[in-house]
Amino acid sequence: MIEGFNAAAFVAATLAEDLGGAVSVEGDVTAMAAIPETATLSAVLAARQPLTPAGLPLMPVFFQALDPDCHCESLAPDGVPVAAGTWLFHVRGRARALLAAERAALNTLQHLSGIATLTRRHVEAIAGTGATLLDTRKTLPGLRLLEKYAVRMGGGTNHRLGLFDAPMVKDNHIAAAGSVTAAVAACKAAGLANITVEVDRLDQIEEALAAGADRLLLDNMDVATLKAAVALVAGRVPTEASGGVSLETIRAIAETGVTFISVGRITQSAPAADIGMDDAP
Template sequence: MQESEFNIQEIELIINHAFREDIGSGDITTNNIVPKNTLAAASMTAKADGIIAGLNIAKMIFRKLDENLEWNPKIIDGDRVVKGDVILEMKGTFRALLTGERLALNLLQRMSGIATETAKYVAAVKETKVKILDTRKTVPGLRTFDKYAVKMGGGTNHRIGLYDMVMIKDNHIMMAGSITAAVEQIRKAVSSEITVEVETTNLIEVKEAVNAGADIIMLDNMSNELMKEAVDYISGRALVEASGNMNLERISGVAKTGVDFISIGALTHSVVALDISQNIIIK
């Protein structure tokens, strides 16, 4: 993660919470066995093929434990590794390398797993105009990391939260009385710079969303054939997002319907961590 990619204060809050959770008042095992000034070297190695994300997060964790830690990454976030590749090397106090190991690996493995899975979907639609989107289906408190990892895998971030984009769904429509009424209420209440997206499940709703002036129309849980009809009807009058039950087997066919975006909750809600190991050598 590059410093320009995130709010440093926000990341500090997340890491500080992780420290309270895992280290608390101190690593009583390490601190009572390892002499304070014992130096060591460590390396992290990929145990599986994938895309790496979260290196600077790992560095921040170790640097909080040893401000003089020597950090020598062999790659940068977004790079592809194969099993056996050395990801980074570092030198510092044995205590810091041992105490920070699990925190750093937990985040690095999760983020790299997200980046790796995202890259598979991006590759599956590379011959089309489609952008792969993430969702809000992230671990509470870790959304900044999860969405950054999606970007490192070549994906595109959808809305960050409930505050930066309008998403009108079935319950909103039920309350407003119709798609048209819901869009009208929103347009009167929020800045014109805010994107308005409407979820639809059939062609009748698609037509109403187009006529209501939605910026993006989500085609939710539609068949590929129905999505193609919807895209043809919309005909560039709004951007189109496909969503619901997306997987690698289906994604290429969905992309060929002409949609602009495909959103995939599984990128972040069903993460398979990338296997990464740390090895420490006493100096």
């Protein structure tokens, strides 16, 4: 599903957390006590609100970890918005196993679909402006690859994965290095390319460009200042607006002419999508 992501290991760790340390139906004390060993269940995962699903390819991994013989069928693709009431996934198998896996599977699907759904709303809010929505590194520890996948399913674009794959000179780097010029020069001396430099004042722009910045991150600027910054840059490098972006403000920010808008809240603060597991024929 995701390059570099070990779905089996993730699912095993998530189930073990819920089942007392082992990936075993016996960890669900309620299911073991209340449900006959031979009972079967047919169920669907259903959208209870309009949403953009993300994470459906993980659902067979969850359920088959506890019932390898269960039948699994995706009824909707990731990344395509659906209406409330839409059936997303069907599973049929041993009742104890499916119910033991239910919460872990739903937690994952609800979280990722919440990110995709909120991302889609931001993308739609800037449609036609030419600006591109980016995510950030504001992700839950251990879930970055999954959350960035969900952003893509919502129509957003991934920013750098971490500190390792793209240089970004931020205010603390500048303070420690002594100046924008010194920080950028040190990055170039280390052989780094495609350097983004964060600026939060208009008077930093020319210094950053003269130092060799390949992209400017315009941090926490209001709309008027962003317009002035874009005019000063005059297309010499791409620009990225960041900080304090919301659904209410993103359209005005996009209309300033910035190339990118990075939004931490699409991963950091997305509410879980309302998805439930219901009996099915």
